[in-house]
Every structure is written in C-alpha cells, then in structure tokens.
Amino acid sequence: MKSSLIRQRTSLQDSILEELNKQMAIEAHSCAAYLSMSAWCHVQGLVGCADYFKKQSGEEREHQLRIFDYVTSMGALAVSPEVRGVEANFEGLRNIFELALDMEIAITERFNFLTELCHKNKDYQTAKFLQWYLDEQMEEEENARRCLELFDLITPANDGLYQIDKAVAKLNAE
Numbered sequence: 001m002k003s004s005l006i007r008q009r010t011s012l013q014d015s016i017l018e019e020l021n022k023q024m025a026i027e028a029h030s031c032a033a034y035l036s037m038s039a040w041c042h043v044q045g046l047v048g049c050a051d052y053f054k055k056q057s058g059e060e061r062e063h064q065l066r067i068f069d070y071v072t073s074m075g076a077l078a079v080s081p082e083v084r085g086v087e088a089n090f091e092g093l094r095n096i097f098e099l100a101l102d103m104e105i106a107i108t109e110r111f112n113f114l115t116e117l118c119h120k121n122k123d124y125q126t127a128k129f130l131q132w133y134l135d136e137q138m139e140e141e142e143n144a145r146r147c148l149e150l151f152d153l154i155t156p157a158n159d160g161l162y163q164i165d166k167a168v169a170k171l172n173a174e
C-alpha cells in the first residue's frame with residue numbers, strides 16, 4: 001500500500017508512526033532476548049530464573065502487541081518486525097542480570113524520547129498512550145535492579161546460586 005493511501009486513514013504523523021513501529025521491533029527484540037536468557041538458565045539448571053525470564057519474555061510480547069493494537073486502531077499500518085542479533089551465550093547469571101537491567105534502562109530512555117517527540121509534534125493522544133509504558137518501565141527497572149542486588153547480597157559461593165535461583169523465582173509471585 002502506498003504511504004499516501006495509509007496517510008489518509010490515520011491522524012498519526014509519519015515521524016511518530018515510524019518510531020512506534022521501531023518500538024514494536026525493540027519490544028520484539030526484548031521478547032526474544034529474555035527467551036534466550038531463559039533458555040540459558042534452563043541449561044544451567046537455574047529453573048527459577050528460567051521461569052522468571054520466560055515470564056518477562058511474555059510481557060515484552062504484550063508490550064509489542066499493545067503498540068500494534070494502538071497503531072491499527074488509529075488506522076495506520078503496523079509493521080511486523082524481524083528480530084535479529086539475539087545473544088545465546090552468556091558469561092554467567094550476573095552478566096545476564098546486568099544485560100537485562102541495561103536493556104530496561106535503554107527502553108525507558110526510548111519511551112522518554114517518544115513522549116518528548118509526541119509533545120514536540122503536539123500529538124497528546126499518543127503521549128497519553130505512552131504514559132502506561134513509562135509506569136511499566138519503573139516496575140521493569142525495579143525488578144531488574146533487584147535481581148542484581150540479590151545476586152550481590154547472596155554471595156555466589158557454595159549454594160549461593162541455588163539461593164539466588166529461589167529468590168528470583170519469588171519475584172514472579174509478588
């Protein structure tokens with residue numbers, strides 16, 4: 001479909017639509033990255049962490065679909081993303097927790113950028129839609145930070161990893 005045809009059906013501005021589609025790709029990448037972390041944990045026997053990351057992966061998929069629904073309900077064309085560059089090998093559990101926190105912080109920055117873009121372009125409706133993500137990111141960062149804290153609090157000597165695994169599994173229940 002020609003972009004001029006799509007344009008007639010939506011009040012979404014091109015620059016914002018482009019960034020929303022880009023964000024869908026980022027959420028899809030997060031979904032795949034967390035699933036890869038879950039797989040790695042499974043192989044290490046860290047089933048609590050594996051379940052935790054699998055759940056995170058599912059949430060990222062929901063984040064992606066929430067944008068998909070918004071874009072389609074605005075009458076615009078959502079682009080189903082291709083996912084590339086998903087890491088399968090990790091140095092260790094702490095490394096995974098660090099990567100997860102870095103990923104969440106980068107995504108928070110993306111939503112700050114998107115919100116600012118909406119304000120600049122006077123698209124207050126999309127800015128309001130993005131507010132949910134800003135709230136969600138606070139929670140996402142908090143959990144990711146807590147995982148790192150737990151790792152450092154529970155020294156990974158002897159049965160340390162086992163304790164971390166159990167502690168992280170509880171995060172899903174909270």
Ligand SMILES: [Fe+2]
Binds near residue numbers: 027030059060063
């Ligand atoms: Fe997300």
Ligand SMILES: [Fe+2]
Binds near residue numbers: 030060104107140
């Ligand atoms: Fe996330």
